[in-house]
Amino acid sequence: MAALLGIQILGGFFGAFMAYYTFLHYKRKEITLKEYSFWIVLWFTFLAVTIMPRLLDPVVKTLNLARTMDFFIILGFMFLIGTIFYTYLLVRKNQKRLENIVRKVAMDKPNKKQ
């Protein structure tokens, strides 16, 4: 295995930290086993391809990309945009829920003075 590049070391630390962070939240029972499994698989995959980028050579070749780094950047942007959209939907859903609850509480408990 070729000597690790600085960016790989950085990526490795990031992946390991995120895996630990996910584990911590799972232990605190803030995420379910299903959510934990999804994220932990994602971080370990990230760690594997960071340390051994050659694993991605067939994919990079098929997609006609010059470097593995380009593949990472494209994938990263796609993931980011997807996550932003998902978060947006979640925020809107919660906004609507909050609105319904606040309005229901207000109408069920009028403070009538007349």
Place this chain on the structure above:
Amino acid sequence: MESTYIVIPAQNESSTINGVVTKAKKFGSVIVVDDGSKDNTGSAASDATVLTHITNLGKGAALRTGCDFAIKKGATKIVVIDADTQHNPQDIPRFLQTLKNHDVVLGYRKRSKSMPSVLRFGNGVINTMTKILYGIDVKDTQCGFRAFTATAYKKIRWDATNYSMESEMIANIGRHKLSFGEVPIETVYADRYKGTTIIDGIKIVLNLMWWRIKR
């Protein structure tokens, strides 16, 4: 039997709300919707039914809560008015008089130098857009002083939680071809920093276009 309800959305208006309620209650039952105030707006609104939003949702949501509650209580006519003394409740009888011949009555502010120039410009743009997109010639699309019948409310009920609700109401008037009258009102601008901002204005224009496409 005719039953008039006056709905007042209020946020942090403890210094003015009681005066508005006292004047308005002569013309019907008053409902104040305290929209997540940080001061004691709710307790200051004596002689009114106070509905409390435990957190701020916006003017559109507050008005909808108040109007839905009024309908639940058997309102046949609803008047909506601002809490910051910008509108004079003494004008309510003129709205109710005009409502006898229309489904909806919209107040319009007379042009005066007291109206902040940014508001005057923004209002002009929104009025023109409303005319182009909906074919409705309204003198003041952003005036919050309005009256409508319970039947009309079911058709003009808005989804917007913010200041877009005034424009959405007009878009719904156009969509359902409701008849509307207009009543001139005097306006006092007590606080230059409250109310519709430039960002709100942009959102309203974009919403007007969206509602036209959705129509």
